[in-house]
Amino acid sequence: MELLESLKQKVTQKPMTLVFPEGNDERIVNATIRLASENLLTPIVLGKREEILKLSRTEQLPENLQILDPATYPAAAFEEMVAAFVARRNGKNTAEQAREMLKDVNYFGTMLVYLGKADGMVSGAIHATGDTVRPALQIIKTKPNVRRTSGAFLMLREDERYIFSDCAINIDPTAQDLAEIAVESAKTARLFDIDPKVALMSFSTKGSASSPVVDKVIEAVKLAKQLAPNEEIDGELQFDAAFVPSVAAKKAPDSKVAGHANVFVFPELQSGNIGYKIAQRLGGFEAVGPILQGLNQPVSDLSRGCDEEEIYKVSLITAAQAIDEE
Numbered sequence: 001m002e003l004l005e006s007l008k009q010k011v012t013q014k015p016m017t018l019v020f021p022e023g024n025d026e027r028i029v030n031a032t033i034r035l036a037s038e039n040l041l042t043p044i045v046l047g048k049r050e051e052i053l054k055l056s057r058t059e060q061l062p063e064n065l066q067i068l069d070p071a072t073y074p075a076a077a078f079e080e081m082v083a084a085f086v087a088r089r090n091g092k093n094t095a096e097q098a099r100e101m102l103k104d105v106n107y108f109g110t111m112l113v114y115l116g117k118a119d120g121m122v123s124g125a126i127h128a129t130g131d132t133v134r135p136a137l138q139i140i141k142t143k144p145n146v147r148r149t150s151g152a153f154l155m156l157r158e159d160e161r162y163i164f165s166d167c168a169i170n171i172d173p174t175a176q177d178l179a180e181i182a183v184e185s186a187k188t189a190r191l192f193d194i195d196p197k198v199a200l201m202s203f204s205t206k207g208s209a210s211s212p213v214v215d216k217v218i219e220a221v222k223l224a225k226q227l228a229p230n231e232e233i234d235g236e237l238q239f240d241a242a243f244v245p246s247v248a249a250k251k252a253p254d255s256k257v258a259g260h261a262n263v264f265v266f267p268e269l270q271s272g273n274i275g276y277k278i279a280q281r282l283g284g285f286e287a288v289g290p291i292l293q294g295l296n297q298p299v300s301d302l303s304r305g306c307d308e309e310e311i312y313k314v315s316l317i318t319a320a321q322a323i324d325e326e
């Protein structure tokens with residue numbers, strides 16, 4: 001089934017609510033209007049009604065689009081939020097600091113998710129990644145068996161579908177981090193009906209070059225196979241060996257993944273972020289994400305260069321993640 005259709009089918013299985021902290025962005029406003037008008041989910045847009053209406057292309061906002069202005073949030077509910085924040089931070093922030101931090105819409109929106117008032121959050125159209133995801137790292141936190149969250153992109157071009165990761169979060173992952181990223185990326189692939197074949201990438205294929213950075217990838221492959229013995233994971237592989245069957249036959253003839261990989265794990269963030277943008281801007285791929293992996297509740301960061309269509313899709317993916325986690 002076409003990706004968008006299968007996501008729509010999934011997210012309409014039950015009523016889902018997502019919070020959008022950036023109600024002052026035109027793309028966010030119009031994407032949420034579309035999501036609400038098509039009855040796919042209930043957006044809670046943070047901001048002032050009149051300003052949101054000014055940014056919209058419609059005369060009237062759909063009835064199921066909720067608007068919440070943090071400035072007029074009831075005092076008692078705000079103090080409840082502050083108390084929950086302080087408890088979750090477990091000594092790292094005082095109530096006074098929490099009140100200050102909650103003036104930031106990303107902290108406020110994240111707390112709505114943490115308190116169960118929304119099923120997930122989509123932000124980052126105007127905020128840089130660090131400011132968007134830090135509240136989630138500190139409040140939502142990672143699942144018990146995941147030490148670090150990471151950011152995957154779903155890369156789409158006609159009927160091609162791949163996962164690229166980590167393209168967003170971990171600047172210099174350790175071998176253990178990379179192993180976890182590989183395993184979480186395989187799970188993300190299944191969300192989009194991709195049967196994962198995971199390549200941990202390098203400038204070396206099966207010992208063709210030696211360097212401490214290559215050793216890190218080799219170690220990560222070993223750890224990933226221990227973490228998920230049933231997944232098809234291999235490395236270290238150069239991109240051509242991972243992707244092109246004829247090159248794989250020469251460089252890694254014994255690998256089941258080489259030549260057939262569809263989940264590509266980059267060794268660190270410089271190559272990951274540059275790599276996905278090259279595929280997007282030169283290769284004509286649509287890049288949907290980053291999809292944050294391994295959090296207790298879904299929070300999605302957008303690229304600031306995103307358009308309305310990407311926000312619409314990332315929102316459907318975020319709602320689908322929430323459904324899968326229930």
Ligand SMILES: CC(C)(COP(=O)(O)OP(=O)(O)OC[C@H]1O[C@@H](n2cnc3c(N)ncnc32)[C@H](O)[C@@H]1OP(=O)(O)O)[C@@H](O)C(=O)NCCC(=O)NCCS
Binds near residue numbers: 092129138147149273
């Ligand atoms: C994600 C990022 C912002 C975190 O940086 P930071 O806030 O300076 O990180 P800190 O080490 O101060 O950690 C802040 C909190 O997040 C947690 N954390 C940091 N990285 C984490 C990760 N990958 N997974 C889970 N938790 C993480 C820390 O444990 C810490 O929690 P605490 O406050 O309870 O102690 C940083 O790694 C970063 O800038 N990454 C690159 C983002 C980027 O620019 N990407 C390119 C565009 S998408």
Ligand SMILES: CC(=O)OP(=O)(O)O
Binds near residue numbers: 128129
């Ligand atoms: C994912 C990403 O690169 O985000 P931005 O373009 O906002 O830095």
